[in-house]
Amino acid sequence: MKHFALAAVSTLALSAMAQAEDITLRFWDNQQTESGLSQYQQAAVDRFMEENPGITIEVTTVPYPEYQQRLLTAVQGGNAPDIATLDQIWVAAFAEAGAVADLSGMAGAAGLSRDGFFGGAWDSAVYNDGLYGIPFNVDVWQFSFYNKDLLDAAGVDPASLTTFDGLKDAAAKLTGNGKFGVGLFGHKGEDTVVVANSFIFSNGGKVLNDDGSCGLAGPEAVEAMSYLQELAQYAPEGILNASSGDMRELFLNGSLAVEFWPALEQPTLKTSNINWDFANGTAPEGRTPVGTFGGWNLAVFESSAHKEAAWKFIEFMVREDVNGDVVDLIPANKAAATTFLAANREKPEAIMAHLEAASPRPLSAHYLEVADIQMRLYQDVYSGADVQQAADAACKEIDALN
Structure with missing residues (x-):
């Protein structure tokens, strides 16, 4: 009986320890449908949690017209999410304010570089020699x-x-x-x-x-x-x-x-x-x-207590076998974009060429x-x-x- 009680205590202790190690990441994104995320992006979030059972993704979607202000208010109130999609044109302001983390070291260690993404999209996340996001999806005007x-x-x-x-x-x-x-x-x-x-x-x-x-x-x-x-x-x-x-x-x-x-x-x-x-x-x-680039970058907020887990989520979302399944525009990962365009767009080679030549809008706070x-x-x-x-x-x- 004592052995059973001891075993039960040990089990409870291990369970409590496991729960203490569980991480919940708050992910904010632009609202894509009336219900929030697209079905494809929700499926990717679910897939990530299956592959990483110790990490839970808590999703909040915000309509575009109010999204930037909601993010700014959250930052100012000390309640920023761990991860968010940022419109390319917002990156410099959030970086200048010190609100988002420089991902240069993490990207380098993971082998992610400009070569794997559309160059102009990657450049939209580079500000004052820091990398303040990873390109997620793109398109080009005109x-x-x-x-x-x-x-x-x-x-x-x-x-x-x-x-x-x-x-x-x-x-x-x-x-x-x-x-x-x-x-x-x-x-x-x-x-x-x-x-x-x-x-x-x-x-x-x-x-x-x-x-x-x-x-x-x-x-x-x-x-x-x-x-x-x-x-x-x-x-x-x-x-x-x-x-x-x-x-x-x-x-x-x-x-x-x-x-x-x-x-x-x-x-x-x-x-x-x-x-x-x-x-x-x-x-x-x-x-x-x-053309002029449009699109979104994935950023980690400086206030996050779980930057390594947040990076793991970003790395997953831009992975070649995932990125093409989760975007509503065109994957920013060039390998994923090649597959996506061939399956979903007319004249995919022409689109790829125009994406390769496109430039971001000016990087300014x-x-x-x-x-x-x-x-x-x-x-x-x-x-x-x-x-x-x-x-x-x-x-x-x-x-x-x-």
């Missing part, structure tokens, strides 16, 4: 989706859409009789910024120079914005209030010939009656189009202020303002942020 029937009727070669001169000439031929050549939009939204950026990047321009100063008044950027100003005459009216979603509706009803959108558009187009295809952005003759200034600048451009003067004024504002 692909030029086009209505093949409208191009055929106008005698436009789809290959011409990849050059500045070719796109403008095509837009002129495609505009008229209730049809519009290009789906430019200029409302105060991030989609306006990323499309304009892609034209600037493709022309060799920059939003911010390497020293952090404003690059929008440089000749390459001004030339690209002047081009967009000319191109706007072939877009639907009301450009200053129009969004990418508005252009999608026009494209789907057959009145818009060329729409600017990321590869995420493909599933919608596949269910439509439009005879569509796409080209990889637009650049001056002889240049490779450079003041990114949201920079983007707001850009939105106003692009609205001025589409309103017909003198581009150089408008760019000079915008740069004065941006440089005053530092």
Whole structure:
């Protein structure tokens, strides 16, 4: 009886010890569906917990419009999650505030490097020589989706859409009789910024120079914005209030010939009656189009008491055999992306090429202020303002942020 009691005590002690060693990680993510995580991402979380029985993942999903502020409030209140997905454009601000951990050492020890991910996506997590996230999923603005029937009727070669001169000439031929050549939009939204950026990047321009100063008044950027100003005459009216979603509706009803959108558009187009295809952005003759990266990085918060376990979760989520099953965009792991695109997208090789050439938006702790200034600048451009003067004024504002 005593032996039994002793054994029972020992068992209880071991059980208590095991429970003490169990770890619960709080993971915050952008809300992807009405129920929170997508079914695929929830399946991955469950799979991780099966592979790591001592670690429980507690998931919180937050709608995008309120996500960043919720994270900031949690950090300020000392209640940050262990892990969260961060929009690429948020990383610098969280890093500057010391809220997220530098993952350079962990990534190096695990053999994770820029070579295994899309370079521009990896660069979006690098700030002041530290690595403050691991790329999770990506897409690129812009692909030029086009209505093949409208191009055929106008005698436009789809290959011409990849050059500045070719796109403008095509837009002129495609505009008229209730049809519009290009789906430019200029409302105060991030989609306006990323499309304009892609034209600037493709022309060799920059939003911010390497020293952090404003690059929008440089000749390459001004030339690209002047081009967009000319191109706007072939877009639907009301450009200053129009969004990418508005252009999608026009494209789907057959009145818009060329729409600017990321590869995420493909599933919608596949269910439509439009005879569509796409080209990889637009650049001056002889240049490779450079798109603007969008996507999310996985970050560990500095306040986490379980950084090693949190890293284990991140490493799992970006693993080649997992990453393609859990993303709603395109896997950031290049090997996983190759498989994912072949199974889920038309012309996967073209998409891969555009992803390889894409650039991140500027890494700035003041990114949201920079983007707001850009939105106003692009609205001025589409309103017909003198581009150089408008760019000079915008740069004065941006440089005053530092």
